[in-house]
Amino acid sequence: xxxxxxxxxxxxxxxxxxxxxxxxxxxxxxxxxxxxxxxxxxxxxxxxxxxxxxxxxxxxxxxxxxxxxxxxxxxxxxxxxxxxxxxxxxxxxxxxxxxxxxxxxxxxxxxxxxxxxxxxxxxxxxxxxxxxxxxxxxxxxxxxxxxxxxxxxxxxxxxxxxxxxxxxxxxxxxxxxxxxxxxxxxxxxxxxxxxxxxxxxxxxxxxxxxxxxxxxxxxxxxxxxxxxxxxxxxxxxxxxxxxxxxxxxxxxxxxxxxxxxxxxxxxxxxxxxxxxxxxxxxxxxxxxxxxxxxxxxxxxxxxxxxxxxxxxxxxxxxxxxxxxxxxxxxxxxxxxxxxxxxxxxxxxxxxxxxxxxxxxxxxxxxxxxxxxxxxxxxx
Ligand SMILES: *[C@@H]1O[C@H](CO)[C@@H](O)[C@H](O)[C@H]1NC(C)=O
Numbered sequence: 001x002x003x004x005x006x007x008x009x010x011x012x013x014x015x016x017x018x019x020x021x022x023x024x025x026x027x028x029x030x031x032x033x034x035x036x037x038x039x040x041x042x043x044x045x046x047x048x049x050x051x052x053x054x055x056x057x058x059x060x061x062x063x064x065x066x067x068x069x070x071x072x073x074x075x076x077x078x079x080x081x082x083x084x085x086x087x088x089x090x091x092x093x094x095x096x097x098x099x100x101x102x103x104x105x106x107x108x109x110x111x112x113x114x115x116x117x118x119x120x121x122x123x124x125x126x127x128x129x130x131x132x133x134x135x136x137x138x139x140x141x142x143x144x145x146x147x148x149x150x151x152x153x154x155x156x157x158x159x160x161x162x163x164x165x166x167x168x169x170x171x172x173x174x175x176x177x178x179x180x181x182x183x184x185x186x187x188x189x190x191x192x193x194x195x196x197x198x199x200x201x202x203x204x205x206x207x208x209x210x211x212x213x214x215x216x217x218x219x220x221x222x223x224x225x226x227x228x229x230x231x232x233x234x235x236x237x238x239x240x241x242x243x244x245x246x247x248x249x250x251x252x253x254x255x256x257x258x259x260x261x262x263x264x265x266x267x268x269x270x271x272x273x274x275x276x277x278x279x280x281x282x283x284x285x286x287x288x289x290x291x292x293x294x295x296x297x298x299x300x301x302x303x304x305x306x307x308x309x310x311x312x313x314x315x316x317x318x319x320x321x322x323x324x325x326x327x328x329x330x331x332x333x334x335x336x337x338x339x340x341x342x343x344x345x346x347x348x349x350x351x352x353x354x355x356x357x358x359x360x361x362x363x364x365x366x367x368x369x370x371x372x373x374x375x376x377x378x379x
Contacts, residue, residue, distance in 0.1 A: 044068060050076050057081055064088045070104065072096025079149075081109035089158065090117040095142075097128045102142025103169070112153040126162035127191045134165055134195025134218070141165040150176045162187050166197045167216070173204040178212065185216040189238055193217040198239070201226050203252045209234070219243045219273075220265065225252035225282075234263040241270030241297075244287055246277050246308045248321045253282025260289045265333075267296040270303055271361070272331060276321035278309040284323045294333030294361060301335040301361035302328070305345040317371065319350035328356040328377075335364035342379050346372035 040061035044053040049068035054077050057063060061084060070076045070093065078087060087107065095104050104124065107114055116122075124144055131138035141164040147155060148171045155178040160167055167183050170176065183198040198214040201207055204226040211233040214220045220236030222243045223229050236242060242263060247255055265271045271294040276284060294301055304326065306317035323346070335341060341361040344351070354374040370379035 047071065050074055053078070057085075060085070062086045062088065064090055065093060067091035068093050070095045072098035073100055075103055076105045079106050079108040081107070081112055083109065084111045085109060086113045086115070088115055088117055089120045089122060091120060093120075093122045095124060097125075098142075099129070099140040100142055101140055102144065102164075103146040104142050104144050106146040106148065107155075108147075108149040109153065110151040112150055113156070114154070114158065115156040116158040120157075120159060122158060122160045124161065124163040126164040126185065126193060126196075127187060129164040130188060130192035130194070132192040132194055136195070143167075143169055145169065146171070147176060147178075148172055150174075153177075154179065156180060158182070159184070161185070162193075163196050163216075165195050166200055166218075168199045170199060170201045170204055170207055173207055175206040176204065177208040177210065179208075179210045180212070181209070182213045183216055184213075186238065188217050189215075196239075197222050198236075199231075200224065201229055202250070204229070208232075214239065220268075221260070223255055223258055224250060225254055226258075227254070227256040229258045230261075231259070231263065232261045236263065236265045237267050239268050241265055241268050241273045242289070242292075243270070243273040243275065244284055245273075245275035246311070247275070247284050248277030248280025248282045248308075253280065253321065255282075255284045255287065257286040258288070260287075260292070262291045264293045264295075265297070266294075269297070269299040271297050271300070271333065271335075272302045272328065273300070274304040274323060274326065275308045276306045276323065278307050278314050278316065278318050279320065280318075281320040283321060284326075286325045287323075288327040288329070289331055290327070290329040292331045292333075294331070294335065297333070297335035297364075298339050300340050300343050301333065301364065302331065302342045302359070303340075303344075304351070305343065306347050306350055307345055313345075315345075315369075317345050317347040317350070319347035322350045322352070323354075324351075325353045325355075326351070326377075327354070328359050330358040332358065332360040334362050337363060337365075339364035340367050341365065342370075342377075343367045344370045344373045344377055344379055346374075348372050
């Protein structure tokens with residue numbers, strides 16, 4: 001018993017918090033497994049918690065971060081965790097102020113579980129950075145959470161409040177589930193939050209974002225590339241809608257098989273949105289939006305456009321990123337009277353194999369600018 005406690009404390013390498021020892025009843029009888037179990041459970045806390053966790057992460061198989069105050073300009077770097085590690089956020093995680101690009105938190109590894117304990121909050125206190133300019137200028141703002149190279153892993157029950165700018169960056173992930181994640185950037189509505197995308201997905205295969213709750217000031221979801229991406233049971237409010245793209249002009253420009261299902265989008269600029277980049281190449285195939293409800297949409301209920309350049313529409317679509325097999329099923333709701341119900345701007349021959357059924361968006365204007373609309377769709 002004494003030996004294993006020492007092992008455990010050594011493993012912490014100076015963490016300020018005591019490590020916790022699993023109850024004796026859980027410990028298996030062999031010395032080796034007992035040592036492994038006991039060395040594995042580490043708790044870090046306070047202003048030195050981040051540095052200690054970064055130093056000791058590879059010797060812990062459970063990492064509890066309790067009321068950690070991450071210093072300014074430091075990433076809570078939980079990359080390269082050993083296989084099977086569980087990371088638990090407890091209490092309030094805070095971050096010092098610095099103008100930099102972040103990220104504030106980064107996690108990578110295989111068979112990783114990241115979860116928020118009941119009542120836990122990752123508080124970005126974004127108003128310190130917000131200036132209404134997001135990533136387009138003003139202060140340099142740190143991105144919040146990199147979930148890069150997470151393989152066969154889960155992120156559960158995390159509650160993120162007031163991100164300075166984009167929240168979850170999901171990149172090079174394989175079989176990653178994010179369940180019951182909350183992004184609450186509601187304060188940004190009146191205090192200058194901008195480009196606070198909740199989930200940006202790129203170059204990933206097998207991403208399952210289930211039951212997220214989002215209030216932000218940009219895309220609820222933006223898929224720039226990847227395959228087999230699922231986004232279900234979402235409530236999205238305040239932002240720019242559930243988006244594919246802009247696709248094109250990056251190193252990876254293929255979007256293949258995205259299922260967006262059972263989502264509600266309220267008080268947002270757009271509902272359903274697919275954008276591709278003017279003059280670029282790539283492809284968008286097999287995107288499905290099913291059982292989607294819209295209300296309080298201020299720009300477009302449904303918008304598909306192939307004319308984006310430097311983040312703005314040109315009005316001139318090109319065919320280098322074809323959009324094939326776009327299925328909309330039971331997409332319904334209302335937009336503001338000044339908004340447009342449906343807008344489709346395709347280049348000749350660049351949108352095909354679409355299946356729209358049960359699509360009903362009302363309350364706004366009918367667009368007169370649609371081009372090359374596939375037969376099952378309607379503006
Ligand atoms: C749809 O999503 C809501 C959350 O917005 C969830 O409570 C509900 O169980 C989901 N329904 C189905 C059929 O998946």
